Amino acid sequence: MSETTSVKSLIEPTGAVVPSTVPTHWYNLAADLPEPCPPALNPGTQEPLGPDDLAPLFPMGLIMQEVSTEREVEIPQTVREIYALWRPSPLIRAHRLERALGTPAKIFYKYEGVSPAGSHKPNTAVAQAYYNAVEGTTKLTTETGAGQWGASLSFACSLLGLDCEVWQVRSSYDQKPYRRFQMETYGGVCHPSPSDLTESGRAMLAADPDTTGSLGMAISEAVEVAAQDPNTHYALGSVLNHVLLHQSVIGIEAMDQLDQIGERADVIFGCAGGGSNLAGLTFPFIGRNVREGTSTQIVACEPAACPSLTQGEYRYDHGDVAGLTPLLKMHTLGKDFVPLPIHAGGLRYHGMAPMVSHTLNLGLMTAIAVEQEDAFAAGVEFARAEGIIPAPESTHAVAGAIARARAATTDETILIGLSGNGVLDLTAYADYV
Amino acid sequence: MSETTSVKSLIEPTGAVVPSTVPTHWYNLAADLPEPCPPALNPGTQEPLGPDDLAPLFPMGLIMQEVSTEREVEIPQTVREIYALWRPSPLIRAHRLERALGTPAKIFYKYEGVSPAGSHKPNTAVAQAYYNAVEGTTKLTTETGAGQWGASLSFACSLLGLDCEVWQVRSSYDQKPYRRFQMETYGGVCHPSPSDLTESGRAMLAADPDTTGSLGMAISEAVEVAAQDPNTHYALGSVLNHVLLHQSVIGIEAMDQLDQIGERADVIFGCAGGGSNLAGLTFPFIGRNVREGTSTQIVACEPAACPSLTQGEYRYDHGDVAGLTPLLKMHTLGKDFVPLPIHAGGLRYHGMAPMVSHTLNLGLMTAIAVEQEDAFAAGVEFARAEGIIPAPESTHAVAGAIARARAATTDETILIGLSGNGVLDLTAYADYV
Numbered sequence: 107m108s109e110t111t112s113v114k115s116l117i118e119p120t121g122a123v124v125p126s127t128v129p130t131h132w133y134n135l136a137a138d139l140p141e142p143c144p145p146a147l148n149p150g151t152q153e154p155l156g157p158d159d160l161a162p163l164f165p166m167g168l169i170m171q172e173v174s175t176e177r178e179v180e181i182p183q184t185v186r187e188i189y190a191l192w193r194p195s196p197l198i199r200a201h202r203l204e205r206a207l208g209t210p211a212k213i214f215y216k217y218e219g220v221s222p223a224g225s226h227k228p229n230t231a232v233a234q235a236y237y238n239a240v241e242g243t244t245k246l247t248t249e250t251g252a253g254q255w256g257a258s259l260s261f262a263c264s265l266l267g268l269d270c271e272v273w274q275v276r277s278s279y280d281q282k283p284y285r286r287f288q289m290e291t292y293g294g295v296c297h298p299s300p301s302d303l304t305e306s307g308r309a310m311l312a313a314d315p316d317t318t319g320s321l322g323m324a325i326s327e328a329v330e331v332a333a334q335d336p337n338t339h340y341a342l343g344s345v346l347n348h349v350l351l352h353q354s355v356i357g358i359e360a361m362d363q364l365d366q367i368g369e370r371a372d373v374i375f376g377c378a379g380g381g382s383n384l385a386g387l388t389f390p391f392i393g394r395n396v397r398e399g400t401s402t403q404i405v406a407c408e409p410a411a412c413p414s415l416t417q418g419e420y421r422y423d424h425g426d427v428a429g430l431t432p433l434l435k436m437h438t439l440g441k442d443f444v445p446l447p448i449h450a451g452g453l454r455y456h457g458m459a460p461m462v463s464h465t466l467n468l469g470l471m472t473a474i475a476v477e478q479e480d481a482f483a484a485g486v487e488f489a490r491a492e493g494i495i496p497a498p499e500s501t502h503a504v505a506g507a508i509a510r511a512r513a514a515t516t517d518e519t520i521l522i523g524l525s526g527n528g529v530l531d532l533t534a535y536a537d538y539v
Numbered sequence: 540m541s542e543t544t545s546v547k548s549l550i551e552p553t554g555a556v557v558p559s560t561v562p563t564h565w566y567n568l569a570a571d572l573p574e575p576c577p578p579a580l581n582p583g584t585q586e587p588l589g590p591d592d593l594a595p596l597f598p599m600g601l602i603m604q605e606v607s608t609e610r611e612v613e614i615p616q617t618v619r620e621i622y623a624l625w626r627p628s629p630l631i632r633a634h635r636l637e638r639a640l641g642t643p644a645k646i647f648y649k650y651e652g653v654s655p656a657g658s659h660k661p662n663t664a665v666a667q668a669y670y671n672a673v674e675g676t677t678k679l680t681t682e683t684g685a686g687q688w689g690a691s692l693s694f695a696c697s698l699l700g701l702d703c704e705v706w707q708v709r710s711s712y713d714q715k716p717y718r719r720f721q722m723e724t725y726g727g728v729c730h731p732s733p734s735d736l737t738e739s740g741r742a743m744l745a746a747d748p749d750t751t752g753s754l755g756m757a758i759s760e761a762v763e764v765a766a767q768d769p770n771t772h773y774a775l776g777s778v779l780n781h782v783l784l785h786q787s788v789i790g791i792e793a794m795d796q797l798d799q800i801g802e803r804a805d806v807i808f809g810c811a812g813g814g815s816n817l818a819g820l821t822f823p824f825i826g827r828n829v830r831e832g833t834s835t836q837i838v839a840c841e842p843a844a845c846p847s848l849t850q851g852e853y854r855y856d857h858g859d860v861a862g863l864t865p866l867l868k869m870h871t872l873g874k875d876f877v878p879l880p881i882h883a884g885g886l887r888y889h890g891m892a893p894m895v896s897h898t899l900n901l902g903l904m905t906a907i908a909v910e911q912e913d914a915f916a917a918g919v920e921f922a923r924a925e926g927i928i929p930a931p932e933s934t935h936a937v938a939g940a941i942a943r944a945r946a947a948t949t950d951e952t953i954l955i956g957l958s959g960n961g962v963l964d965l966t967a968y969a970d971y972v
Contacts, residue, residue, distance in 0.1 A: 120634035201553035532720035
């Protein structure tokens with residue numbers, strides 16, 4: 107079998123039976139926003155970005171999604187087949203946590219930790235790898251924090267026949283070798299960032315040889331490598347509109363699952379780093395609020411150590427440190443902000459997805475900051491009651507929800523976005539038990 | 540809330556909705572065996588063991604299951620509610636692996652790695668913790684190899700309000716600290732074995748201070764501690780009849796899931812260490828073979844480094860090194876056999892469940908031994924095609940199934956027991972990629 111035939115066959119559906127409960131379309135909040143999201147700007151001209159500006163980094167299928175204002179985008183059957191390996195992800199009522207808290211509130215969690223990579227990240231990794239494979243890309247580069255994104259993209263590339271090269275924030279690379287082994291098991295290649303493999307990496311190392319790294323630095327390296335080879339593209343794990351679009355399967359399913367049992371979410375807690383988990387979970391609910399006048403409250407939970415939504419400025423900024431990416435209007439701590447090496451590596455990003463930032467700015471969601479200690483205490487409480495050990499990122503949402511449930515005086519319905527499991531973050535838990 | 544009330548409330552059902560696809564009864568192969576399984580013997584008198592002999596270690600609810608010959612045993616509602624956190628576990632057709640192998644065979648896998656502990660072990664851990672809690676036990680002790688059993692029992696004890704103390708085989712304790720952190724996150728306590736905390740441990744250390752440990756040694760320590768306190772009981776993760784009974788949910792579900800799509804398994808591959816995963820997956824099919832004359836072939840896959848079924852003698856032997864446990868008729872390498880510290884720690888047991896041994900002896904199943912290198916090669920091949928990284932234990936079954944599928948000339952149906960995921964065993968994979 108030739109290489110070409112082999113790659114082609116991997117993007118074709120296998121004929122697997124996909125349950126009807128796996129969404130057929132992604133949901134795009136852009137269709138329901140009362141005001142359009144401010145556009146991304148070309149960093150040179152400061153003019154709104156056109157599709158051609160993005161072509162060196164992304165396939166046209168994803169670029170069109172990036173600028174789309176259609177409410178629904180059909181999910182390719184090959185992507186649905188791969189989703190069906192773990193989707194629909196479970197929506198579980200936390201009866202034992204409710205009992206432990208003695209709360210009258212009803213607590214549900216939507217659990218994305220059942221994916222092969224252990225988090226919500228494969229929802230977009232599979233889609234991105236698919237659209238790249240269809241257009242002939244042979245390799246994807248990316249950055250990763252805790253490693254969940256890098257592992258997810260390696261997984262997706264393996265199933266769809268692409269090579270995968272990952273730059274991982276050095277503090278996580280050193281703390282969490284298991285994630286790298288996970289990438290390598292899927293055939294991916296992983297470097298600590300900053301590395302001496304790129305111009306931007308070498309410049310950052312020259313400026314601070316002992317830097318623990320940041321997502322912004324790692325993005326610069328991955329983008330630089332992708333831009334140099336026409337067959338190599340770049341994949342971003344959060345922030346961009348098309349990523350948020352793919353993650354909407356979380357919220358679409360959660361809404362359906364609640365509808366099935368006659369429940370309505372009064373309030374939703376989701377953790378926020380770059381914004382993809384939060385948006386995926388909550389945008390379908392925000393869209394319904396806008397369209398139908400429902401009043402589901404949305405609470406973004408971010409780490410106090412990296413508080414872009416609660417402390418950042420809302421302005422145009424670069425997505426990376428070297429300034430290679432477009433200018434994005436977002437809540438930002440500044441592209442040079444280097445957060446403490448907290449355990450929730452996936453939340454250590456200086457900015458926030460423009461669509462999430464815009465939504466917050468319009469008053470369609472609220473935000474809180476959670477201290478790491480409180481987040482882990484909530485994670486341990488959750489684990490001991492429900493049996494699932496939440497990812498450090500997810501514990502921020504759990505903390506918000508537990509505080510709300512403790513204060514509840516009615517049987518309000520609380521939905522937690524449990525974006526991943528903490529199995530590969532157990533060294534972090536060891537500090538808190 | 541008093542301690543008593545608290546424990547009592549944890550054993551009561553919460554009222555959670557349990558899907559009808561979660562089994563209501565466990566299946567007991569003893570009811571269908573053409574000849575009864577040879578009884579366990581009292582190590583002192585060499586007479587068949589009575590319920591009273593087991594009372595110092597186990598609650599009466601489990602003892603009655605140990606000696607039961609009823610075909611069906613009802614699953615308590617509290618246990619079903621906890622099962623529903625991850626059950627029914629998925630049965631997935633491995634379309635992408637089939638395509639990669641170019642086989643005409645249909646390959647399915649029953650995936651137990653979705654449980655909170657990442658393996659099949661919680662199926663019995665929850666049941667054992669439940670029956671102990673009901674009868675007033677306040678603490679359980681146990682042994683563990685790779686740590687999947689210790690983590691599973693810690694999880695179950697946490698949800699049901701029991702303390703949990705675990706002795707982990709030293710080679711795994713040193714290799715795999717994440718499992719210990721997992722136990723601790725659930726509130727469990729974990730010691731390396733042999734330890735200086737018990738008489739048997741001190742004797743083993745005196746005999747060989749550098750021993751890497753074995754499950755047989757760790758069992759001696761856990762049993763010794765449990766026997767000293769009437770409120771402390773012992774829990775075994777495999778081998779005994781009641782453990783195999785609880786695991787039957789795997790095979791019951793798999794048979795139902797295949798029936799639902801009009802498939803019949805021609806051959807089933809399951810990994811075999813103590814025998815609980817293998818029995819849980821295959822006994823319902825063996826029972827049907829016996830009752831209805833179906834001809835599903837069963838292949839036990841054990842590590843070449845610890846080949847009790849393919850190389851052991853079939854005779855009475857102790858379950859532990861110190862000789863504290865009853866004598867069990869089983870395929871055994873001898874209670875003093877110390878297997879190499881292979882990565883599949885859960886398969887490093889000198890003996891095999893009496894019921895599995897008897898079944899093999901009656902010709903109701905077959906067995907093969909798999910080299911570690913071949914097992915991991917199969918695990919990597921599976922991961923890159925299907926996206927799930929199998930536990931090192933499970934890779935033995937995957938290797939057997941892949942060899943069968945490569946040789947297949949018809950569209951026969953192959954079922955793999957994927958007993959767990961390898962997320963906490965990625966250091967092992969790192970040696971093979």
